[in-house]
Amino acid sequence: MVTEPVRLAPGERAPAFTLPDENGVQHSLRDYRGKRVILYFYPAALTPGCSAQACDFRDSLGVFQGAGYAVLGVSKDPVAKLAEFRERDALTFPLLSDTALKAHRAYGAWGEKLNYGRRIEGTLRSTFVIDERGRIELARYNVRAKGHVAMLRRLLGL
Numbered sequence: 584m585v586t587e588p589v590r591l592a593p594g595e596r597a598p599a600f601t602l603p604d605e606n607g608v609q610h611s612l613r614d615y616r617g618k619r620v621i622l623y624f625y626p627a628a629l630t631p632g633c634s635a636q637a638c639d640f641r642d643s644l645g646v647f648q649g650a651g652y653a654v655l656g657v658s659k660d661p662v663a664k665l666a667e668f669r670e671r672d673a674l675t676f677p678l679l680s681d682t683a684l685k686a687h688r689a690y691g692a693w694g695e696k697l698n699y700g701r702r703i704e705g706t707l708r709s710t711f712v713i714d715e716r717g718r719i720e721l722a723r724y725n726v727r728a729k730g731h732v733a734m735l736r737r738l739l740g741l
Contacts, residue, residue, distance in 0.1 A: 589691040591722045597622075597713045598689035602657065602679040605665035610655065610677055612717060619652045619720070620713040621735070624692035625728075626706040628660045628668035628678070632728035636708075639732035641674050646741050652712075657681050657692075659706060691724065710735060 591597070597620075601611040612620070623640070625633045640647075640654050647654055654676040658665070665678040679686075687693035692709040695702055708728065712721035712735075721738060 589689070590724065591691055591711065591719050593719050593721060595719045597711065597717050597719050598686070600679075600681075600686040600689065602681050602686060603662055604677040604679055605662060605669045607662055608677075610679055612713070615653055615713075616717060617715050619650075619715055621647060621652050621654045621710065622657065622690070622713060623655070623708075623710040624657045624687060624690065624706055625708055626658065628658055628664050629671065633658070634668075634672055636728040636731060637668070637674055637678075638672055639729075640676065641672070643732050643736060643741075644675055646736065650739070650741050652739075655679055657686055659684060659687065696725070712739065 597612060599612050601609055603609055625636060627633055637656060644654060657679045659681055661682055662680045665680055669678055681687055684693050687706060690711060692707050694707055695704055696707055707724055708726050709724045710726055711719055714720045
């Protein structure tokens, strides 16, 4: 039986994590203290929807960084696949590997979903904006890959 995932809300403390990026370098949320972070979870590297979303983040990275945000993508993919994804799509922000699904579960980004009409357990495409003190500023679950970055920019006034 699939348990209902946690849902984070604005004002809550963002769950801590330490995850390797596509080069094996460890990233912890505490490393970003004093910065605003856009943390997004996506189902699988090298797939059309995830590539479109990642490229949208890449293309808007200057706007986000100019407003003081760091962007981090998280998936269950192993480090080697993330390295291939980053190189193929010329991605310019860290891609974090959460093969144990600890961060996915802590953020409520893992659970039951519909996939081509079938109920499966998997990554719920989700995005979180974390403020400088490590608190959730914005939490969006089950977002669409296309148009998501534009919507996020509108919500953040960018």
